Amino acid sequence: MNKPLITPRTLKGFRDYLPSAMIPREQLIETAKSVYRSYGFSPIDTPALEYTEVLTGKGGEESDKQMFRFEQGNRDVAMRFDLTVPFARFSAQNINELGTPFKRYHVGTVWRGENPQKGRYREFVQCDFDTIGTKSNAADIETLFIIHDLMLKIGFTDFKIRINNRMILNGLLQLHNLESQSAAVLRALDKLAKSSPEAVIQEMQEQGGLTQQQAEQILALMTAQGTTAEILDSLESQLKGNERGTQGVLNLRELFTAVERAGIPAERVVLDTSIARGLDYYTGTIYETFLDQMPGIGSVCSGGRYDNLAELFTTQELPGVGASLGLDRLLAAMQELNLLSEVSTPAPILVTQMDAAFTPEYLRLGRDLRQAGLNVEVYPDTKAIKKQFKYANRHGFKIVIVAGSDEFENQLWQVKDMQAGTQTAVKEEELLDVIQKILA
Amino acid sequence: MNKPLITPRTLKGFRDYLPSAMIPREQLIETAKSVYRSYGFSPIDTPALEYTEVLTGKGGEESDKQMFRFEQGNRDVAMRFDLTVPFARFSAQNINELGTPFKRYHVGTVWRGENPQKGRYREFVQCDFDTIGTKSNAADIETLFIIHDLMLKIGFTDFKIRINNRMILNGLLQLHNLESQSAAVLRALDKLAKSSPEAVIQEMQEQGGLTQQQAEQILALMTAQGTTAEILDSLESQLKGNERGTQGVLNLRELFTAVERAGIPAERVVLDTSIARGLDYYTGTIYETFLDQMPGIGSVCSGGRYDNLAELFTTQELPGVGASLGLDRLLAAMQELNLLSEVSTPAPILVTQMDAAFTPEYLRLGRDLRQAGLNVEVYPDTKAIKKQFKYANRHGFKIVIVAGSDEFENQLWQVKDMQAGTQTAVKEEELLDVIQKILA
Structure with a gap:
């Protein structure tokens, strides 16, 4: 060969997985799939490439900018940046054939052209499961069970699943005729972990137009302390007369009863009225999962209930509930906690x-x-x-x-x-x- | 919502996998992985996107034209069109860390912008395994064992793995000082299934510059009949004095001994001197696998030995042997043969x-x-x-x-x-x- 050699290199933000990294990764994915399957969720897949119009306008301006987008034979196409938007398109297109309720999991690669940082890549795998076509709280409870059993099967026993229900906050906003301020209030509340209560109250007043008393009451509700039973009783009385909020409390009560009946240790499932999960998208139960030994890495499995998955694509209403396992975050934690074996062969x-x-x-x-x-x-x-x-x-x-x-x-x-x-x-x-x- | 609905549709040549299609697909992939792992092969992954210069120039002009290629932040990038070229790049980049021999499998999606036809898509999954960094015939024999055990584990008992060794043809060409005509001869021989022997002989003369006698002798060698032992004896005598050809016969002899010792039924492994597997790339043992009930769909698992995997990227010589499972072809055959269960749930x-x-x-x-x-x-x-x-x-x-x-x-x-x-x-x-x- 007389041709000069081509430098073997990967693109910025992209990575090779060598066996020592890929073996635990593949095991983790297989564990997740086996738990999803054990609950009757079926696998699906969708294309890596979609018409750009399918992907834009849902994830917000930032995801639009970060898309790998190009012309292909006069078509404007882009690589998927998450699995939710393709699932919405997929459901609108196939729901008549699939029927409802429909329970699916999807493990797939997604691409985002964001600036690579430590632990952030332009290519990563998402690992989602959802039940659509039902408003039943049974599906919400099952979502919690799945998160719990998944964490156990992966090898964790010390973790907390934090639970809230958006209907409570939305009910309170409704009681005060503040429904239209929901987005501004959520944005302010999302800063609770990093800002002082005073700053959050101030932001709710300035950005949401709330009175100080309203802002204080919402904050009090979001930071309620006590046993689960005490908090639920207090929420119930605060929300008296509001249908949505009262339903939210009922759903939480049923969830905690089911946790007890199933014999899941009470300390692993925590009612936390302070979690809001930024996205306006969620409308019911919401979930976050933290490792007791490494709370700082954030939630390793999160999700929630939404009212309508595919409204951009169909008039058919598709309510649902689901969550997503944070594969990279979890693997980083397992490495840190020495839970990964140091082998680079699948054979002993x-x-x-x-x-x-x-x-x-x-x-x-x-x-x-x-x-x-x-x-x-x-x-x-x-x-x-x-x-x-x-x-x-x-x-x-x-x-x-x-x-x-x-x-x-x-x-x-x-x-x-x-x-x-x-x-x-x-x-x-x-x-x-x-x-x-x-x-x- | 007042916005008009977006039509939910997939790009031409791309497809959604619904549960009824995805369940057997995922099972088949998992079966293949488990067999690869049982032989000590490790999983790896590489990015979907590579620098275009990494992908071009190896797969030939056609793959270059079919690449999904675009500009990304001033970089010329493209989506991988197979797993072999990325594996070559990967090996050149990581072989010092990995060491040799290195045994890997890789299940990954690839993209080709070819014109979609029945059963051909622009996005499909490849399922490869390779042993690199060794010239040992033991790796070739093991490749055969893997193909055999994989077919069994998938559920087939009636299949034939056709085996040949390129060293035999190359040895014969060498004996006749026709080495430089190897590509033209291979192209002619590849038409054996569709053309008459006379037409193939004529093409070897016209395109390869062979004499009629040479062309006839090569064709006789490629279409040898008899028991495996008879063919091997005949090849050995025809190739006497040629080191490469003689080694090819020796390797085949060892392979058939190993098949016998392992208790693999003799009728499943067939010496077929007529298979050439077009690509100039292969230099030793070659493999094709046919289903007895559906020979017409072509080989469902093919591969071979090559001299140097990563010569475009490194001066380090990396000989290897491997094969690839034809996932889509196999699933189509299983469907046709009613080997797929008709369920759309993983739960009974x-x-x-x-x-x-x-x-x-x-x-x-x-x-x-x-x-x-x-x-x-x-x-x-x-x-x-x-x-x-x-x-x-x-x-x-x-x-x-x-x-x-x-x-x-x-x-x-x-x-x-x-x-x-x-x-x-x-x-x-x-x-x-x-x-x-x-x-x-």
Whole structure:
């Protein structure tokens, strides 16, 4: 070749996943899918590219600006920047065939041309599940169950799912004839974590046109303290006479009853009237999930109920509820908490090759062990055994199997337990037992 | 909303996957991954977007023209059109960190702006596995084992993996000092299935400059008949004195020995000297896989050995061997052969809701059954039971569980076997047994 070499590099904000990063990632995605499936959610997929008009105007000006958008054969097309807008388009297009209620999960890559920062990329995977076509609170409760069971299955026991219901705040605004100020009030309340109560009250007055008393009352409701029962009783009396707010309290009561009936530890599900989840989009139950050991990384699984998924595309009303697992955030937390194993192979067993004359035997053994349900790699070359052990160490194999002409003559396999450092010679009929003991 | 509705539609050549299509697709991908992992292959991923210069010039003029290519912040970028070129870039960039041998699988979406036809799309998923950094024939044999075990695990028993080795043809060309004509000869030979032997011989003469005798000899070698042992013996004698060709025969001999030792039925692995797999890229063992019942759809899993994966990006030589599962083709075949189940839910059990007062109980039951390892959907609303059964039929649930106030009073669940049409009232402690009997 006389051509100059092309520099191998990835685009800014994009990344390769090497095995050590991809193995836990794939496991996490598979865990999420298995939990979604266990609740009867079905997988779907949609194209990476959509007509630009399908994607614009829903996510707000910022997402519009961040879209990877281009001309393709006279069509104005763009890469999806989330899975919600494509799901809205998908539902409007296919709901008659699908029927309601419709429960789907969608794991897919999305692209945003935002400025890359630490931990933020232009390409990332979203992991959403939603139930649409029903207003039933049972779907809201199930969404909570799913988040809970998902966290458990991933390996966490110390976490809190914070729950609120937008109907409460909206009911209170309605009681005060302040419904049209909802967006400004939400914006102000979203600053609660970072600003003083006084500043939030002031913003509600200045931006929302509330009186000081109204602003104080809303803030009091959003920062209610006490047991779940106490808070619910207090909310109920404050919202007396308002249908929406009262329904919100009822739905929360039913949710906490269901949590108790299901035997989910009470400390994992917390009523937190202060969470608002910025987006005006949510209209009912809302969810945020925090790790007890790392609250600072923010919510790792969030979502909520909305009134109408696909109003940009169809007149058919599609209310729904769902949530999204924060894959990157969760993986970063698991790494920090040493919950990820440090292996770069999906197989715990390496069969080495000492003598090229026996290649078919090494390969045969590997295959027989696989048929017993084990993941087994056969080293492809008959390099120095030291090199093959170095390879085993580098990748984190737990067991290395060795045999040279002596072993073949005596019909033995040498089995090395890499962690214990011990080696045993065993007949093939005992091999599976020995391996299973080491792996146990 | 006063804005006009946006028409919900997908771009030409792109498609939504509804649950009935996505469920078997996801299962097939998961099966492939589990087989790859069982052989010690690790997952990787690369970006959907690459610098255009990384993608061009490798796949040939046609792929260059078909690329989705655009400007992004003054960068010339394009969407990947296969997984091989990104893997070459990835390997050149990361091989020092990864070490060799390196075994990876990659399941990823690729995009080609070709004219959509029946069964051809502009967006599709590839499912590749490769072993790089070794010239060992053990890796070639293992590639065959993987294809075999993958087909079995997917559910096929009647298939043929056709094997050849490019070294044989190349050795013969070398013997005749015709190495430089290799591309023209391959192009002619690729027409064997559609043209007469005479036409192929003529093309080799006209396009490759071969004598009639040379062309006839090559054609005779490519269409050798007989048992595997007979063909190998004949090839060995024809290639005497040529190192490369002789090595090719040796490698094939070792492969067939290994197949026998592993107990793989001989009829599933066929030596077929006529397959050439067009691409000049392959240099050793080549693989094609045909379904006995549907040979017409072409090879469903193909690949081969190559000398140097990443020569465009690095001076480091990376020989390898791998193959790719034809996902869409295989799914189409499975559909045709009625191997796909007709369900649109991943859960076999539906818990209906008759009485809203018991919502927490229905949800609790669902969760308890899930903890016993079952996939269970709870119908979200307390609609007429007839509607809920209609939903169950539509989606293919096998068991429907019903309970109203009578049942709750008597602590019973009604279990309906949807296929048998029978219904039994059981106590909760017997529920799991009854369900497992129906599902068995």
